[in-house]
Amino acid sequence: MRRVIKDFFAGFGNLFRKPRNAVYPKEKIIIPEGSRGIPKFRLDLDSLEIICNGCGDCRKACPENCIEIKKTAGEGGREVLDEFYLDLSKCIFCGNCVEVCSLDAIEMTYRHQLAETGKKSFRLEKLDLIKQSDYSLRDFWTK
Amino acid sequence: MIILFRNVVYLYLILIVNIYMCSYFLNKLSSRVELKRGFSASRAKGLGYPVLKLFRYLSKDDRLNIWEILIFFFSFFIWTIIPFSPTLIIIRFENDLVIAILFYMILLFLILMNASRSRYGFIFKNATKNILMIYNFFIPVIFCISGIVLINRTLTLKEIVGFQYQYWNIIYQPLGFIVMFASALLLMKLFNITKKSTLFLGQNIEKEGYGFGRLMVRISYYSTLFFIIVMIIILYLAGWQNLFFINGNIIFGIKFYIIFLILVLLDKATPQLNDYSYLLSINWKFLIPVAAVNFLLTIVFFILRNIYGII
Numbered sequence: 001m002r003r004v005i006k007d008f009f010a011g012f013g014n015l016f017r018k019p020r021n022a023v024y025p026k027e028k029i030i031i032p033e034g035s036r037g038i039p040k041f042r043l044d045l046d047s048l049e050i051i052c053n054g055c056g057d058c059r060k061a062c063p064e065n066c067i068e069i070k071k072t073a074g075e076g077g078r079e080v081l082d083e084f085y086l087d088l089s090k091c092i093f094c095g096n097c098v099e100v101c102s103l104d105a106i107e108m109t110y111r112h113q114l115a116e117t118g119k120k121s122f123r124l125e126k127l128d129l130i131k132q133s134d135y136s137l138r139d140f141w142t143k
Numbered sequence: 144m145i146i147l148f149r150n151v152v153y154l155y156l157i158l159i160v161n162i163y164m165c166s167y168f169l170n171k172l173s174s175r176v177e178l179k180r181g182f183s184a185s186r187a188k189g190l191g192y193p194v195l196k197l198f199r200y201l202s203k204d205d206r207l208n209i210w211e212i213l214i215f216f217f218s219f220f221i222w223t224i225i226p227f228s229p230t231l232i233i234i235r236f237e238n239d240l241v242i243a244i245l246f247y248m249i250l251l252f253l254i255l256m257n258a259s260r261s262r263y264g265f266i267f268k269n270a271t272k273n274i275l276m277i278y279n280f281f282i283p284v285i286f287c288i289s290g291i292v293l294i295n296r297t298l299t300l301k302e303i304v305g306f307q308y309q310y311w312n313i314i315y316q317p318l319g320f321i322v323m324f325a326s327a328l329l330l331m332k333l334f335n336i337t338k339k340s341t342l343f344l345g346q347n348i349e350k351e352g353y354g355f356g357r358l359m360v361r362i363s364y365y366s367t368l369f370f371i372i373v374m375i376i377i378l379y380l381a382g383w384q385n386l387f388f389i390n391g392n393i394i395f396g397i398k399f400y401i402i403f404l405i406l407v408l409l410d411k412a413t414p415q416l417n418d419y420s421y422l423l424s425i426n427w428k429f430l431i432p433v434a435a436v437n438f439l440l441t442i443v444f445f446i447l448r449n450i451y452g453i454i
Contacts, residue, residue: 007412011176020178 037111040132052105054081058097066090088122111135166193200358210257211356218366238298283434287319290441304382318437
């Protein structure tokens, strides 16, 4: 009986609280901290170039094999990153690539809306991954 | 004749508006209690929800049977004798309380007959069980009503309201009020008006479709619930008596919706009762003994006051 009375008043109190669910496109929500969206490339702030050197650790760590890396010989015979592809249609946003990277060259953004018209647009190139830095703010959606 | 016609129009307008409002509030309240938003497909905070539901019922073709037509007739006819206000009575009887109860029993009987014509064993079994249980829950209600009749010494609803101009009957009969309220709650739970019932609606709809007949049955559920709520207001909460300077009719509406709100909240706070033996034990071990004790106390009080003149 005590529980029924407690639930009764809890239900009555809920009438004056804000509902938990949101009307999706109309109402803007702030994504919880630490949630994982599309990965992005970090840039070196001095030279504004990609930090990634194409070592391929992330490709090995990826459980879905969605990362593709091509390297070329650069100045002084060093191997430099040429092309980097990420297949979003396979990616499960596990964040292993971010954890594995020794240079901290990859980072997860908060972008979660992935609807696209064609399957080809899910294959992100190097430049696409740089562009994702617009979505690294948690409340990008509300702006 | 014109006055009668006007009264009929007023009465059915009140009924339709109340069914609309209750349908809307049920949706909103029951979802807001769970911190959800409720139906909001249409604009204006989902005001079109009951209309949409109506069209959902009408969208499917269904053959009407005789019981559904009778239910439709009776679920409106029951309101011709129960007064919402002193002037809004269509058929005047000397002992309208008895006839109101009789009409209510007939309505329940019709719902029972309608449920028992189903081809599906599951629906037949559960629906008949439920309605027989609702008959069971009416036993304590009859005890409570007889207590009120003994106190007020009349069988006319209008006079019962008139007697409460000074003190409401709830002061004399608090136990009776509790029993009546509990039986109203259990009635609401058995008809499962707040959520999609597994017994009455949920699985039936998939098997037997919506159709106009099911809409009628749904209205009759609302009608039976409204009947109990209106009886509680008239018998215990002084019906349409003015409260300070506020008009009695407005007070009647406010009381109706407060009781309705409390019923919805209590319905949400208690678990879904599908265990029939548990329900029967609530009835026979709590409601009927309390109602009987209340009735006996009232008889003792009545004899002491009116026969021996002690009190």
